[in-house]
Amino acid sequence: MKHILEKYLPSHALEPVFVLIQSNNVHLKIVNERRTRHGDYRKMPDGVQQITINANLNKYRFLITLIHEIAHLVAFNEFGRNIKPHGAEWKITFRNLMLPFIRPEIFPTKLLPVIANHFRNPKASSDTDARLSVALKSYDPQNDKNYIFEIPFGGVFRIYNGKTFKRGPKRIKRYECLEISTGKVYLFQPNAEVELLKN
Structure with a gap:
């Protein structure tokens, strides 16, 4: 297992992660990409x-x-199965487990303040923290996608399932976007990755 994990983790995180996996009897499966999680x-x-x-x-x-x-x-083992999946107990547990990893031997220096800020109140998904999501994305291989916040007002874009939208105004944190085929309005996170068709 450890030699497999070498491919996926920062080198200084390998040993402590392996200890966590073993001590919690985790059966870890590394799977093909899923769009939703x-x-x-x-x-x-x-x-x-x-x-x-x-x-x-x-x-x-x-x-x-x-x-x-x-x-x-x-969190489920410590507090029982009736807790909310991303409630207070999980947040405390996540923060405590993550703290030993938030150091410059593991994460690049420019990521550290963004990660530290996220873990003040961790979200259900790192993708719902737009600042963290964009910062992490900078370490992905280059692709031809844009973020919603980069699409100009009125620009037309396509999402992963082929549906096309026109970008509308920003509403607090998210963007209103009109689905062209149905006329329905959907809200998009600013860090949603889409393909710009025309602006």
């Missing part, structure tokens, strides 16, 4: 504690996602 945790019917993480994540997002999922397991 980076990872998940499930207690299987046979009692196995299974965590799946997408193989396409960069090593910093992989680490944060893995600790996020281990925090679910630890």
Whole structure:
């Protein structure tokens, strides 16, 4: 397992992550990309504690996602199964598990303040923290996608399932976008990745 993880994690995170996996009896599966999530945790019917993480994540997002999922397991074990999945107990557990990793040997210096800020009150997904998501994205391979906040007002874009939208005004944190085929308005996170068609 350790030699497999070398490919996915920052080198200085390898040993402490391996200890967390072993001490919590985690059955870790690295899987193909899923559009709707980076990872998940499930207690299987046979009692196995299974965590799946997408193989396409960069090593910093992989680490944060893995600790996020281990925090679910630890929080459920410590506080019981009736807690909210991303409630106060999980947030405290996630923060405590993540703290030893927030150091310059593991994360690039320019990421550290963004990560530290995120862990003051961690969100259900790193993607809902637009600042963290954009900072982590800078370590991904280059692609031809744009963020919603980069699309000009009135610009037309396509999302992963082929649907096309026209970008509208910003509403507090998210952007109103009109689905061209139905006329329905949807709200998009500023860091949603889309393909610009015309502006």
